[in-house]
Amino acid sequence: MPKAATRQKTETKANKVSKNGSNDRLAEIIKEHEFTDFVEVEEAKAEYLKRRKSQLTQIKKTDKKILREMLYQMVLGRHFEEKSAEVYRMGKIGGFCHLYIGQEAIGVGAMLALRPDDMVLTSYRDHVQAMVKGITPESVMAELYGKEGGCVKGKGGSMHMFSREHEFYGGHGIVGGQIGVGTGMAFAAKYKGTDQVTLCFFGEAAVNQGIFHESLNMAQLWKLPCIYICENNQYGMGTSQKRAMSVSSVSRKGEAYGIANEFVDGMDVMAVREATLRAVERARKESLPTLLEVRAYRFMGHSMSDPGNYRTRAEIAKYQERDPIVLFKDSLKEAKVLGNKDFEEIEKQATEAVDKALKFADESPLPNESELLTDVYA
């Protein structure tokens, strides 16, 4: 079983699997999946060390502006979510509130591989993706506050950020529902002959929903330019993946549909970006879908109301040793691209942006009650 962070399965390989669908091959596949495909923390650390040299080379080859932006977006996301938790506890945010802390490398790494006109949609854990796509922290925070200045005028809240202007097709609240919608967006791009790519995020729990399988089947059947990014944070609410999935490798489920797939270390923002760049090229040039399983860990509960009794503090602490922001900073420093001074500046910039967002959200008026019945019909 390869443990490489970016285990690549090309379409050819996948086809080979499906064509040689004999009992022998099938038995082999089942055997491969009998043990869990989990990269445990220690394994992940060892594997990361092996990749470190090439990662540093990659960093040196990457435009410094992009690297800075990647770090800034991750730090901004972290600060934003930490503040969101704080003001949630103060009662300023209502309803559900799912935080992205620990998963920043995925949204940031993947979306910084896109063109501005590419389309993105995700699950209800959507604050950070919305900001990376260009929606301002002010309008995301105001949306959390249920204010008029929110990106959907206070009608959606935490789970439903949208922006037509930024090609951000939502925050979706039903587990897996957006996988089919994203497939439809990719269908439209191909139909219209644009070379836009659709990036569709979802958690690993969504993989157990029928829509995942229905969508991947059609995406490969019709060769749709859709990139499916499974953010595997290892827990669907309080149920671990081990307790919920008979075959634990999400990436390899792509093989059932002949879809190119990769397994990616979700704590390594560079690895996420590189894998996404490959998928973007496949989508843009060949109009083919890709399934990326990006392994991460959510440092916070499922939502703000999560008691967290299904995992130990020790487990969380272990994963926090691989904090994606810390890892990226270390690499940037070692590659001598950015240093402490830059980090301080980025921290300051992010803190200011979040403070500004909080101020804006506080001052933004509540939606006018006449808004209750608008936007029901076009």
Add this chain to the structure above:
Amino acid sequence: MAILTIRDALNQALREELIRDGNVFIMGEEVAEYDGAYKVTRGLWKEFGDKRVVDTPITELGFAAIGVGAAMAGLRPVIEFMTWNFSILASDQIINNAAKMLYMSGGQFKVPVVFRGPNGSAYQVSSQHSQALEAFYANFPGLKVVMPSTAADAKGLLKSAIRDDNPVIFMEQERMYGLKGEVPEDIDFTIPLGVADVKREGTDCTIVARSMTVPLALQAAEQIQKDFDVSVEVVDPRTIKPLDIDTIVNSVKKTNRLVIAEESHAFASVGAEISYQVMDHAFDYLDAPIKRISTAEAPMPYAKNLEAAALPDVPKIIAAVKEVCYL
């Protein structure tokens, strides 16, 4: 005017809209090479090709989602359900996504998709293939629900549904595909959504009927006229949502009596809603309690006699009219 079956009128509407707007495409099970399970899409794949008329796997939730996503990204999908019974598998996409996207996005993402197919009973196809689901879909803000009963209405309403910027639930009836009627030949002929049609004028009693019960109500009206000299008005709302309650209320104000005939089950039905609205707007005009004819409160049986007993028919409608007219 041409004389067309409802099936051909729908086919004509689809063809004209495919020609008019390159963003319109048809997708569903057996819509292309097979020419449509009920031949509504006959010939369209041959004429428009794979891109515009797309066969899907049997994957209702999946292709309903394609319709939603494609509509959000600027296309005008017409998604066929082989029957509305199968839409239940897709209802997450219709109800949670299509109906709510405009609202949840603060008005930014329209979903101009049409979901269409036959609704209600057919010929002895039993419990899982005989359901009338209009009340279910009409319950959700954001969806429009359309149910034509004539060839002209079928064509004019389907063209409007395709041009509408909202998700539209377009419900046909398998038993009615072969019904013929006059259809205007003008390619710009449309019928606005939300406008009822008085199918027969009368003075003594109103029957509100939709889809399959419209021809039954008209037959019942003729019979009653002949047998009892009672003049029955038949109102077809055509669009369930938005509902043209004014036309219904005006009719009741004239006749003072109301019978509602519907193919769905009675509990929490569209008929129940109409009864409430008539009470709200015209309570003082009613000379008798409203009567309702619906399908029996049981899953649809297979046996021919039991199926007939479950469904509304002309004698049941006549009996209801006699009751509200105290005959």
